[in-house]
Amino acid sequence: MRVSRSPTDVIRQSPMSVYQYAIIALCVLSYASDGVDVVTLSYAAPALMKEWGISAETFGLAYTATPVGIAVGSFFLSPLADKVGRRTLTLWLLGSLVIMLFLTAVSSSLLMLVTLRLLTGVSLGALVVCLNVTVSEFSNEERSNLLVGILHTGYSAGGMVCGALAALLLEPLGWRALFFAAALLSVVSFVLSLFVLAESPMYLVARRPANALQRLNAIFRRMNKPEFDSLPPAPETVAGGRKGRTIIPRALWFGTGLLCLAGFVFTVSGGFMASWRPKLLDMAQMTMTWNGIAGVCTHGAGIFAHLFVGALARKVGERKIAVIFLIGMGLAFTLLGMVPDGAIVPLIVASTLSGFFNVGAFTAIILVTLNYYDASVRSAGLGIMLGCSRVGGIVGPLLGGFAIGAGFGRFWTLFLFAVILAIPVVAAIYARSRATGAPVPAHA
Incomplete structure (x- = not known):
């Protein structure tokens, strides 16, 4: 069956499919990995400060680097999702987090640590925006607010996981093992996203990349929803440009x-x-x-x-x-x-x-x-x-x-x-x- 409504209307007004719930669950898992990434340094700090002989005042720079990076990523990197796609940017960000965490596990100086935490923060800041948008755009109207709320519990769940890892790893293996474990969790999120995560239908309609109609229908088949004969019109704000500025x-x-x-x-x-x-x-x-x-x-x-x-x-x-x-x-x-x-x-x-x-x-x-x-x-x-x-x-x-x-x-x-x-x-x-x-x- 073919449909004349927009993808947004179909998704917002129809029941959730198993595939949509799988995407939501994957986003929650990725957000939990974020929670692990953010608080890992807090647990590693006492041992790391003792090993490197760093004062609390000096080590505050490492703590500050992550939120600075998150702010930069939120404001300047996340808008790329509207140009290259939510899935594409999400995969790049998850991949970069894997690299940054592995490098952090082998870091040997405060300068290296601060630099890596800054770059980690940039990726985290943009990733959080991508995850929120993805959950919102794959959720129907009835469950959207609830599912976005559940997404945010993933961060706290990640903190719990990090606490458990700290209890198991820090004393017998040291602080580096904690960062290796966090990196492995991000690897799991990256691999699952590579095979499960789909591009946002709203992005495909708005930006019209190559094979947009075929990709849109493939996603709708996986969601057990009707397909389209042609691409629906692009949103007015994209097709005609921005009409004004909200203040x-x-x-x-x-x-x-x-x-x-x-x-x-x-x-x-x-x-x-x-x-x-x-x-x-x-x-x-x-x-x-x-x-x-x-x-x-x-x-x-x-x-x-x-x-x-x-x-x-x-x-x-x-x-x-x-x-x-x-x-x-x-x-x-x-x-x-x-x-x-x-x-x-x-x-x-x-x-x-x-x-x-x-x-x-x-x-x-x-x-x-x-x-x-x-x-x-x-x-x-x-x-x-x-x-x-x-x-x-x-x-x-x-x-x-x-x-x-x-x-x-x-x-x-x-x-x-x-x-x-x-x-x-x-x-x-x-x-x-x-x-x-x-x-x-x-x-x-």
């Missing part, structure tokens, strides 16, 4: 500024914890085996937080749940600083709570931002807030390195990053349109 209305500038401030300061604290948590537990006299177990619990709590906040946000209210989780995050940070050295179980509990509230607060801030804007400026507003968050993710690890290196100690370092969370709490409370006095529902 944030003046009435929303104040709230946008508050949301950007909330995202930035939150990620200063969250980025600090993501990078330095294993070192903080090491300072509390926790062995790397227990440190890895704490990582599994912490990232596992993050997976639950994604689902918990998503389920309750509509009932409780996005702004209220953001405030609750930001306050909980500050209290969990303080608790982690107060637990005595060597108290293994309380340290794991405090670390797990910090992971739960950290991830939940991030999810809640995204929901607050989405519900602040109407459909015409929602993407622009969310993009601006997330861009500010990327900067916070760069600043946080640097500040953490200086605080630890300056001898602040575990409690005062964590208390400092807990106190500044009062800023996003206030910003989340007062982020509202001056024109209407209330946010615009996300379904507008």
Whole structure:
């Protein structure tokens, strides 16, 4: 049977096929590999710093290199997916990650490590965008939001896997084994993507590469959907050029500024914890085996937080749940600083709570931002807030390195990053349109 509707309409309005779910699962696996790649350095840091004789202040450069690369990749490399294709760029990025991780495992200097982490970040930043777009474009309307949410749990799952690998590998084999293991996981993602991942039908229609119709019909056959006699018309924005530029209305500038401030300061604290948590537990006299177990619990709590906040946000209210989780995050940070050295179980509990509230607060801030804007400026507003968050993710690890290196100690370092969370709490409370006095529902 042939069809006259656009590929977008067919995919959005028809039931999901097994092949579509396979693509989604592959994207989740790749995102989990990303989670492993990002946090690997955190677990390797104590042993690596000791082996190379590097101070915490100096090693902060290695932590900062990855988020800098992620920001660069997100802004400058990911747009290539619209020109060369989502599948093509995804394969190149996964392949580059394999190479970077293997090279990191044999690195011999801080300069080499920082350079490789920067390049790894560039690939990760662009890959995350590709994975989100791919999941969205292969999902139907009924399940799209849920599947994008499940995609993001892959990152926390990757953190759990990395914690388990750290517990198994670090003490008997050393930090290099952890990077080799991360590289092998990326190899699995690359090989599966090579054979399973298809090009986005939306890209084929918009850019019309060679044999676009044949490739489009081949994909639709695998999805058990009707084929096309000819390529549907290209989207107007591609065929006729861009008609205008979307801006944030003046009435929303104040709230946008508050949301950007909330995202930035939150990620200063969250980025600090993501990078330095294993070192903080090491300072509390926790062995790397227990440190890895704490990582599994912490990232596992993050997976639950994604689902918990998503389920309750509509009932409780996005702004209220953001405030609750930001306050909980500050209290969990303080608790982690107060637990005595060597108290293994309380340290794991405090670390797990910090992971739960950290991830939940991030999810809640995204929901607050989405519900602040109407459909015409929602993407622009969310993009601006997330861009500010990327900067916070760069600043946080640097500040953490200086605080630890300056001898602040575990409690005062964590208390400092807990106190500044009062800023996003206030910003989340007062982020509202001056024109209407209330946010615009996300379904507008």
